[in-house]
Amino acid sequence: MSNVLDDIRNLDPNDVGRWPATFRFGAIGVIFILAACLMVYFLVWKSKKPDLDRARAEEVTLTSTFEQKARKAANLDAYKAQLQEIERSFGAMLRKLPNKTEVPNLLTDISQQGAGAGLDQKLFQPGAQVNKDFYAELPIRMRLTGNFHSIGAFVSGIAALPRIVTLHNVTIAPVGRERGTDQLQLDVTAKTYRYLDDEEQAALKPAETASKKSSKKKKK
DSSP states (O other): OHHHHHHHHHTTTOOGGGGGGHHHHHHHHHHHHHHHHIIIIIHHHHHHHHHHEEEEEEEEHHHHHHHHHHHHHHHHHHHHHHHHHHHHHHHHHHHTOGGGHHHHHHHHHHHHHHHHHOOOOEEEEEEEEEEEEEEEEEEEEEEEEEEEHHHHHHHHHHHTSSSSSEEEEEEEEEEEOOOOOOEEEEEEEEEEEEEHHHHHHHHHHHHHHHHHHHHHHOOO
């Protein structure tokens, strides 16, 4: 072993022709291997590296997608139960929306809330119906006067109605300029909501389509 090491140390890199045959063939083999590696790198590896990078990125994306779907699959029963609960809640909300025949009675109930709370009704003005996807908004402008506690009782009475009624654009101001008066004026827009039946929803779709086309034309 020491003789081989001595031979390697005695090799003259400037005079390869005098090297022993074993070392010459070994050097040629090393050079050939290095050249082959360089050719593989430049001709194969370097040209295919972008494809490999894309494949690795796609693998990461597919792995992430698979993990997400696996989690969803594992929680499928929970999602189904949640969907059923949402459907029950949605059905309960729909039942709180009056139909066409119930709207007049609901308007009467809203009007009577003010009288029942001891307020003096100055204005009760139903506005035009505003159609949405599957329901319609029915705004009512109201002006009521009374003391603070009566206004509070009116708001509580509206909230306790079995149908959905919301209050908007609320303004409260003193009545007159006399000092010591406890009379307040309440200006408010009460909104109730009505469920649109199948015929009304079907009639609403062509109008929505025409409105969207008109909006696109204006933008152009």
